[in-house]
Amino acid sequence: MNRSVRTSGFIWILPALVVSVGLIYYCIGYTGFISTLKWDGVSPNQLSVGFANYVQVFADPVFWQSITHTVAFFLVSFAGQVFLGLLFALLLHSRVRGAAVYKVIVFLPVVLAPATMAPVFRQIYAPDGQFNGVLKGVGLGFLQQPWLGQTSTSLPVIISIAIWGGTGVAFILYFAAMSQIENEILEAARIDGAGNIRTVVSIIWPGLRGTTVAIAILTAISSLKTFDIPWLVSQGGPSYSTEFLGTMIYREGVPLNAVGYAAALSVMLLILAVTIAIVLRLGGRERGAVNV
């Protein structure tokens, strides 16, 4: 490629470069700068504290609680979404009447804004809400409890909402990936005597490994960024039992006006997100699952 071609190419990518560098990387750099300050985000007085905010992050028990919740959230929501997404994809790949309607029903939660659904879930899981009503209705009244008002049940409630909202994506990805599996392979398996379960375990599931890795990456990153559901449904409580990095950043940055500390948490979040994405990507490659 000669110089003129390279120059003209540079011009073509310039707008995207300006936007990405200007908006994204500048913001990241600025956040990094703020993370070295003790600042309320409004006052003209900014006190430089070096890496003190990062030291405070590592000493903060709520930070470690948030990390623990994020890991639990990722593991359970990933497993739930994969299981349900795969199940629905398998069912709808068989000849089901009204499959199009079912697809819409399964995917619908993905397009519903969490802000819209949060009050609904607050009502469903309220002490006098529908979930307790159903439990009582089916003779399980002894299980009724204030689901969002207990540290022992609030996180599972948040995870259940995330699974409800995210299964549609897993379903669509699996459904599309299953369409790529050659019919001849499936027919050969049948001829060799493989039943439904055997076909799923030995033929379909291995063929979906790349998709599963993609879902893992998406779920991991969304777990790290989780904010809307825990904040709108339980505000990170009670007693930080549904605190995630996102809610912690908001709590520190807005109500507590510790913008410098919140920026340090944001940088930690970025580092974790990039690290996990790289690890999962490399893990997927090692298994030969790059064709996502």
Place this chain on the structure above:
Amino acid sequence: MSFRSRRHSRPLALATALAITAAALAGCSSTSSSTASGSATSGTVRWWGWTPDQNVATNLITAFNKKYPKIHVTFKKVPDQTFGAALRPALASNVGPDVYNLLVGGSGASATIFGSKSVDLTPAMTKLRGSNWKTGLYPAGITDFTVDGRLVAAQVGKVAAGFLWINKDLFDKYNLTPPKTMSEWVSVCKTFRSHGLGCFKEGVDAAGFEVDTLHSIADSIQPGWWTKVIAGKAKWTDSTGVKMWQVWKQLDTNGILDPGALGIQQYPDANNAFLAGKAPMVQMGTWYRQYTSKPNLAAALSAAGVPSDTKQITMVPIPFPDVAGSGNTPGLFGDPDYALAVNKKSKNIAAATTFALWVSSTKEGQQVIANNLDEDPVLESVGADVSKLPLVDVAVQTPYLNTLAKQGGNVTQPRLANISPLLDESIKNAASTVLGGQASPAQAAATLQSSAK
């Protein structure tokens, strides 16, 4: 020739770039002047606040426009929990509100932080009310909204808390009298629950309303201790502090507090349940008095999505019970509520100042505030005439409201003014851990004392 022109074009390009940069920077900073701009009697004023309710703001603006018809005021209500998040970038930009609410203490748009972005209203106040402008205004509201010698906002009203609101219809229906002690409260709640109702609904979630309940409990144990401990003149680990957490826990174990308080939000959950007639008791302050008025209650029910044909409740204020059994009936404690700040970057500073000062410091504006019932006026010469208000039940509610007005005049303790966001968060955590069983009252007191240090 071409070589020469290229040599000359480089400095020219550099100069042009510098000029453009300078112009851009000048453009960015041109609106940061804090000098009064625009006309004081005409223009557009955009007002942001978490309070008052939309219909109350409309009343206020309508009355204002009778005197200043050429100032067009729009009110944008932002939920209190997100107000600070919305305000911070808005004030950093050049298109933020002209007038915005500020408060003292607690978590939110506090005067000490967001006041740095507002105009010093002292000269305008002096011009309006003379050199003795402070005379006749609520002194705490002047002190609390003066930061570094600047009057960063003009107080609009004052509020008090430290009592309960009850649904009188439900109490009458089950022949119950307002509880005065813990045992009476327990008995009342047993009756309500036996009829499938809740009892005392409170959200111990994020907004910090449990602070009012804790303050009342502390006052029933030892009046004034709460104010001392907030000021650092007593310890959370004192016997009063530990007992306060014990009583707090008893509200739950004795069946007074509705289940799931840790997952309930005061707004909208407790508020909507009470106004819709589903919860017999809540702890709210004098701002809740506005819903004794039929139109205000109708507007609140409509905003809460309650069917319009729902029967309006007869709500009345009662003293907080002597839950400690020490013979002390807790009194009221209060603060200036919100104040109006004028954005330094506003293009209509003069008109915005006219509006802020008319609401806060003129008889006409303060009379509207008084008549709206959600705030007590800060101008001493103004008061609400309850007899002219469209109460839900005039005969029942009037005596209670008159008593409340008398008590409101005897407030000696601040409510949130001296509580920093961090202390507010620590108190909330202690309240959650005691209620949730993760900490004993003594442990919570010790943790709080440690945080307060």
